[in-house]
Amino acid sequence: MKKYVVIGDPIKHSMSPAMHNDLFQHYGLDANYERYHIKRGMLEQGLMGLRDRNVNGFNVTVPHKTDIIPFLDELDPLSKAIGAVNTVVCENGKWIGYNTDGNGYLQALKKQIPDLSEQKVLIIGAGGAARGIYFTLAYDGVKWIDICNRTMEKAIALKEECPFAVDTKILSIHEAEKRLGEYSLVIQTTSIGMSPNIVESPLEVDNINKDAFVSDIIYNPLQTKMLTCAKEKGANIQNGIDMFVFQGALAFEKWQGFFPDTERMRASVLRQLGG
Structure with missing residues (x-):
């Protein structure tokens, strides 16, 4: 099973796991997405734990989007210019950073x-x-x-x-x-x-x-x-729902190689918001 997470502090509020796990089920993918709490100031130790879990990719949210850069092997040009990363692809032992926001x-x-x-x-x-x-x-x-x-x-x-x-x-x-x-x-x-x-x-x-x-x-x-x-x-x-959905869809595309159904993702977020 492929493993994906979102890291941040706080992280309990994140709606990304439900959105991505719904897509994995919809497309019949053997994959799982969960929250991974890394406290502010504990990023290096937290990432060591993430490497031990052999994750296939992860999202990065506040407060780690800038601080994570020194721990990555490569950055795409836009994330390098912005100076922040929200999506990481893990392949062939390398961690590659992108900014889909x-x-x-x-x-x-x-x-x-x-x-x-x-x-x-x-x-x-x-x-x-x-x-x-x-x-x-x-x-x-x-x-x-x-x-x-x-x-x-x-x-x-x-x-x-x-x-x-x-x-x-x-x-x-x-x-x-x-x-x-x-x-x-x-x-x-x-x-x-x-x-x-x-x-x-x-x-x-x-x-x-x-x-x-x-x-x-x-x-x-x-x-x-x-x-x-x-x-x-x-x-x-x-x-902001469409921004949240599309940044998630672009992350999904980088991990899975195809662009997902954004209307399905939008419906998933609205369900979580109770609307």
């Missing part, structure tokens, strides 16, 4: 907006998720991507570290709120508004363009306060 988000977004090249984009946040999405959109050829963040220094650093050509301005939250109507695509990448803090919003959307598309990578709740307010203003919205 950005591409997972991109595929989910392209279901709604097939041509992103002329979109004027605002990214809210400058953390790990913002980095993956910003670099991937820039790599894909999006020309204008502005960034707003509570700590502007982090946003400036993100802009300076991007190795791909893109026109980017750094805005405060207040500036972004005033200029929100300029953007056709707004992407929320922070944890603000995630359950249980569902009354919070990273910024006010009073000035949103009614023709804008607003995407929030949070999927619990299914509709954050920011998405609710944007929808009330007439904007089209997307929650």
Whole structure:
């Protein structure tokens, strides 16, 4: 039996095992996926235990996505540029790192907006998720991507570290709120508004363009306060389920050699969320 795990701290909340095990059963694969708790600061010891188990692949979640890099044998170019890994393929004794977060988000977004090249984009946040999405959109050829963040220094650093050509301005939250109507695509990448803090919003959307598309990578709740307010203003919205599904599908493809049924995966996640 092939063995797959997801590592992180905390890890009990992860919905990946149910999603992947459902796929293994659906496709008749002799494989199993489970959670593997590695505490912050204990990564090296935890990975030694993982090598002893001869796993075939694993996902990496917070807080290990960056710290794992020195323990890998190879990195694909995008994960190297982003500086974070969320998927590892174990083959012929080598551990090869990939980042499917950005591409997972991109595929989910392209279901709604097939041509992103002329979109004027605002990214809210400058953390790990913002980095993956910003670099991937820039790599894909999006020309204008502005960034707003509570700590502007982090946003400036993100802009300076991007190795791909893109026109980017750094805005405060207040500036972004005033200029929100300029953007056709707004992407929320922070944890603000995630359950249980569902009354919070990273910024006010009073000035949103009614023709804008607003995407929030949070999927619990299914509709954050920011998405609710944007929808009330007439904007089209997307929650984080499709990103979660597509990053998982891309990981599955790297492990199994074929792309799985994302609608089935989506239904599995919704079942787990009770919706």
